[in-house]
Amino acid sequence: MNLALSDPFVLAQDYPESSTGSLRSGHACALRFNHKGDFLAAGRADGVVVIFDVETQGVACKLKGHTRQIQSLSWSRCGRYLLTSSQDWKCIVWDLQDASILQSVRFEAAVYIAELHPWNHLMFTVSLFEEQPILVDATELLTAKYNLSSAPKRDPEEKLTEKQAAADLKQTTTVSIFTATGEHIVAGTNKGWLNIIDVRTRTTIYSTKICAGVVIFLRLTSSGRDIVINSSDRIIRTIQLPNLKVDPDTIVIEVEHKFQDVVNKLSWNHVAFSSTGDYVTASTYNNHDIYIWERTHGSLVRILEGTKEEHGVVEWHPHRPMIVACGLESGRIHIWSIVPQQRWSALAPDFVEVEENVEYIEREDEFDIHPQEEIHKRRLDLEDDNVDVFTVEPIKDLDEENSFRMPVQLDLQDSEGEEEFVTIGRGEMRRKSPTAGREYMLDSEVIGSADEEPKKTGKKYRKR
Amino acid sequence: MSDYDDSADGTPAPPRRRRLYGDSENSTPRYSSPDEAGESRSYRSSKLSNRHGSADRRQSCDSDNSEEERDKPYHGHSRSRSSSRADTPRSSHPPTPPAYKPLKLNYKQKYVLKGHRKGVAQVRFSPDGRWIASCSADGTIKIWDATNGKHMRTLEGHLAGVSTISWSPDSNTIASGSDDKAIRLWHRATGKPYPVPLLGHHNYVYSLAFSPKGNMLVSGSYDEAVFLWDLRARGQMRSLPAHSDPVGGVDFIRDGTLVCSCSTDGLVRVWDTATGQCLRTLVHEDNAPVTQVRFSPNGRYILAFTLDSCIRLWDYVSGHCKKTYQGHVNTKYSLGGAFGVGGTEGFIVSGSEDGDILFWDVQNKNVAQRVSGHEGVVCWVDTCPGPTGTIASGGLDGTVRIWVDVGDEETTANSQQQDERMGDEYPQEDVDNSMDGVEVENGANCFAEDTPRDNMSVDSTPERDATGQIPDKSMEH
Numbered sequence: 001m002n003l004a005l006s007d008p009f010v011l012a013q014d015y016p017e018s019s020t021g022s023l024r025s026g027h028a029c030a031l032r033f034n035h036k037g038d039f040l041a042a043g044r045a046d047g048v049v050v051i052f053d054v055e056t057q058g059v060a061c062k063l064k065g066h067t068r069q070i071q072s073l074s075w076s077r078c079g080r081y082l083l084t085s086s087q088d089w090k091c092i093v094w095d096l097q098d099a100s101i102l103q104s105v106r107f108e109a110a111v112y113i114a115e116l117h118p119w120n121h122l123m124f125t126v127s128l129f130e131e132q133p134i135l136v137d138a139t140e141l142l143t144a145k146y147n148l149s150s151a152p153k154r155d156p157e158e159k160l161t162e163k164q165a166a167a168d169l170k171q172t173t174t175v176s177i178f179t180a181t182g183e184h185i186v187a188g189t190n191k192g193w194l195n196i197i198d199v200r201t202r203t204t205i206y207s208t209k210i211c212a213g214v215v216i217f218l219r220l221t222s223s224g225r226d227i228v229i230n231s232s233d234r235i236i237r238t239i240q241l242p243n244l245k246v247d248p249d250t251i252v253i254e255v256e257h258k259f260q261d262v263v264n265k266l267s268w269n270h271v272a273f274s275s276t277g278d279y280v281t282a283s284t285y286n287n288h289d290i291y292i293w294e295r296t297h298g299s300l301v302r303i304l305e306g307t308k309e310e311h312g313v314v315e316w317h318p319h320r321p322m323i324v325a326c327g328l329e330s331g332r333i334h335i336w337s338i339v340p341q342q343r344w345s346a347l348a349p350d351f352v353e354v355e356e357n358v359e360y361i362e363r364e365d366e367f368d369i370h371p372q373e374e375i376h377k378r379r380l381d382l383e384d385d386n387v388d389v390f391t392v393e394p395i396k397d398l399d400e401e402n403s404f405r406m407p408v409q410l411d412l413q414d415s416e417g418e419e420e421f422v423t424i425g426r427g428e429m430r431r432k433s434p435t436a437g438r439e440y441m442l443d444s445e446v447i448g449s450a451d452e453e454p455k456k457t458g459k460k461y462r463k464r
Numbered sequence: 465m466s467d468y469d470d471s472a473d474g475t476p477a478p479p480r481r482r483r484l485y486g487d488s489e490n491s492t493p494r495y496s497s498p499d500e501a502g503e504s505r506s507y508r509s510s511k512l513s514n515r516h517g518s519a520d521r522r523q524s525c526d527s528d529n530s531e532e533e534r535d536k537p538y539h540g541h542s543r544s545r546s547s548s549r550a551d552t553p554r555s556s557h558p559p560t561p562p563a564y565k566p567l568k569l570n571y572k573q574k575y576v577l578k579g580h581r582k583g584v585a586q587v588r589f590s591p592d593g594r595w596i597a598s599c600s601a602d603g604t605i606k607i608w609d610a611t612n613g614k615h616m617r618t619l620e621g622h623l624a625g626v627s628t629i630s631w632s633p634d635s636n637t638i639a640s641g642s643d644d645k646a647i648r649l650w651h652r653a654t655g656k657p658y659p660v661p662l663l664g665h666h667n668y669v670y671s672l673a674f675s676p677k678g679n680m681l682v683s684g685s686y687d688e689a690v691f692l693w694d695l696r697a698r699g700q701m702r703s704l705p706a707h708s709d710p711v712g713g714v715d716f717i718r719d720g721t722l723v724c725s726c727s728t729d730g731l732v733r734v735w736d737t738a739t740g741q742c743l744r745t746l747v748h749e750d751n752a753p754v755t756q757v758r759f760s761p762n763g764r765y766i767l768a769f770t771l772d773s774c775i776r777l778w779d780y781v782s783g784h785c786k787k788t789y790q791g792h793v794n795t796k797y798s799l800g801g802a803f804g805v806g807g808t809e810g811f812i813v814s815g816s817e818d819g820d821i822l823f824w825d826v827q828n829k830n831v832a833q834r835v836s837g838h839e840g841v842v843c844w845v846d847t848c849p850g851p852t853g854t855i856a857s858g859g860l861d862g863t864v865r866i867w868v869d870v871g872d873e874e875t876t877a878n879s880q881q882q883d884e885r886m887g888d889e890y891p892q893e894d895v896d897n898s899m900d901g902v903e904v905e906n907g908a909n910c911f912a913e914d915t916p917r918d919n920m921s922v923d924s925t926p927e928r929d930a931t932g933q934i935p936d937k938s939m940e941h
Binding site: 004005038053055058059060342343347379380383386387390391392393407408409410411 | 764786787
């Protein structure tokens with residue numbers, strides 16, 4: 001409701017301009033805003049999921065259940081449920097009403113990325129490390145896991161050559177997401193193929209080779225009409241998703257834009273759409289910058305700087321020009337946004353801000369003296385507008401009465417504190433209390449000790 | 465009839481006067497509908513123990529409680545304004561559209577809740593409508609059951625008078641601001657405070673409001689600052705460089721994006737919650753001290769209470785005053801009121817310093833009803849959320865009173881049938897014949913039993929502060 005009073009020039013600003021701060025709770029390595037944009041979930045390297053309140057920039061809730069680094073986060077549309085996937089081979093659906101585990105599903109391999117069905121919080125698709133992707137349906141009492149195929153759809157008449165069959169066997173799905181209706185799954189493979197899978201029949205209805213390298217990441221816009229694809233061939237592609245309900249043979253998928261840095265040959269760690277889908281942002285590999293492109297012409301509009309580290313996951317706020325990204329080294333969550341300027345005329349109502357000097361012409365009766373009573377009476381008589389103090393203008397697709405509200409935990413004991421490690425020298429850190437938090441194995445990786453085994457897995461995932 | 469249409473009679477009326485038809489020469493034209501004319505009941509005041517007078521809470525900065533104050537401009541304003549209205553019947557009375565039904569209210573006192581030992585500063589219904597919380601200059605907060613007036617709990621811990629309370633949106637937490645400069649959070653169910661109070665204000669905390677999500681609290685204080693608090697972290701999130709005089713009232717808009725604050729410097733400011741920037745300042749020409757502000761239920765207007773005996777409804781987007789409600793007396797104290805719905809029309813209700821409670825029609829600014837009951841200033845009136853239309857009021861006489869709209873059938877003075885009807889409708893209460901309201905004394909009993917007063921070092925703060933009275937220092941700058 002502050003829109004009516006806000007500076008129109010600030011409102012017209014679509015993308016963030018400057019670094020405005022950072023959040024920290026442990027070493028964050030996965031981020032996701034909920035659909036309303038009031039909470040930011042951050043998955044940490046020690047397996048804890050922290051939910052930040054975007055308004056207060058404080059910790060709203062901590063979810064403890066994973067024992068290894070969090071790989072991905074996915075909110076349900078209502079904001080009540082959160083799906084987390086982790087390197088401990090588990091996916092957990094959390095109920096944020098009481099921060100409890102609604103469903104915990106274990107897999108045969110570590111999880112790359114898990115994504116919730118847009119309308120059913122008990123159904124999600126999982127992309128596993130060197131395994132076939134799985135569709136999990138926990139709607140029934142017994143959790144059902146359905147294997148999905150990574151092999152592209154071939155023309156049935158065409159004879160499958162041996163070479164092709166061998167290649168198909170080697171295909172694994174690296175990322176899979178639901179379309180906006182939830183009727184289809186879009187899956188990217190390690191050979192650069194894009195498969196569209198019907199959820200009901202669980203068959204691949206369409207396949208196309210979209211890029212040369214591994215498909216690292218897929219993300220829909222909030223409208224669900226566009227997909228951004230991050231690939232290991234250093235090119236970010238956007239495509240417009242065709243209507244998938246028609247005959248599968250008529251589906252055509254064409255690349256709309258290709259974003260790349262031809263000079264520096266940068267590869268991209270993570271990509272995200274802006275709130276409207278008009279902009280695409282990406283964090284860069286081995287570089288500190290965040291790039292923003294606009295999609296009408298496909299040009300680079302801004303490079304965000306301001307931090308001293310490489311960024312992993314980058315996310316765009318669902319309504320505001322605000323970008324968050326987590327630093328790979330420190331695990332700190334950096335925020336870019338717009339710093340509005342105080343308008344001085346707002347503080348003194350009888351002043352107006354003008355661009356240049358104005359010759360003031362006084363009104364004829366401006367300095368006439370009227371008796372006080374008459375002024376009062378005239379003023380009161382003028383107050384004959386009808387005022388409506390009760391009717392609330394409904395906000396589009398936002399059912400306020402029935403929407404979920406996360407309870408505010410006023411007795412949240414933040415036992416871990418802001419900094420869990422105390423610096424004792426240059427580059428050396430010590431845990432505050434040596435006994436606390438031992439159950440989280442990956443702590444060793446965070447402080448960079450010589451514990452080799454978990455470190456390896458961490459590296460593998462980062463490259464993939 | 466006497467309870468209607470004293471609309472523009474701005475002169476302080478003696479409490480509990482028995483008004484007759486046309487008892488004053490300068491009575492204003494009657495705006496209310498003719499069919500209320502059958503009613504001529506006078507309210508017998510309930511038997512109050514004589515504990516008023518000690519609590520001059522919410523006395524505002526511009527007065528030092530002396531008699532000559534009465535001739536200061538604010539009072540003069542109200543008098544001249546009202547008389548001008550009375551002399552000239554309003555020619556431009558808005559032509560009522562055909563669908564418009566004039567607001568008819570018939571509020572009657574139902575319960576008198578006693579227990580506070582000093583004046584009651586604020587009375588607030590919980591958002592679910594089940595509870596009433598009241599805070600008092602005696603340093604306690606009491607929780608009452610809104611349906612039967614039963615005393616539930618007394619919250620003790622503040623070292624000085626409590627000026628303000630606010631319910632969290634889930635009705636489980638109460639925040640209170642006190643003259644001991646602290647803001648405390650309380651469990652509603654257990655009556656226990658959260659261990660660490662919110663500290664940071666340098667002077668009396670005077671007004672509080674929860675954000676609609678319950679994650680933030682805004683506070684206004686006599687140190688002229690407005691603070692935004694992060695309730696989870698119990699920390700000050702943002703300080704709004706608000707005013708050059710004590711901040712009288714603060715409020716959150718219904719979606720939490722705006723905060724409004726007001727001050728005795730005569731300004732109402734609207735702030736952006738997310739950035740902490742002032743987006744709009746509202747000021748009336750007369751620059752009368754603003755003691756309380758409140759957003760309208762839909763968030764499009766701001767209701768501001770000023771010490772020139774006016775309540776103004778501002779369209780804060782355009783910066784214009786849309787309505788001015790007059791008829792009550794408000795020259796010294798920070799009175800508070802609320803929006804309510806009677807039938808299909810909205811009303812605004814507020815207390816008055818002459819002991820009455822006034823109901824205004826939102827659209828045509830007429831006084832729809834005026835009820836008496838309190839002895840002394842009525843500091844605060846709140847409406848129950850939801851369809852019941854119950855109203856609670858608190859005053860300097862230390863009582864909390866619950867009022868209900870009894871509807872059309874109650875217009876006859878013969879109370880016999882009405883008592884039966886009331887018995888049917890409210891079977892849990894025993895109404896005495898005169899409908900004076902049921903005095904609920906259990907609050908006082910509880911207080912006497914379970915209050916170890918000696919562990920509260922009230923004497924560490926001056927007695928003046930406990931009453932909420934403003935020290936002379938604060939008004940000199």
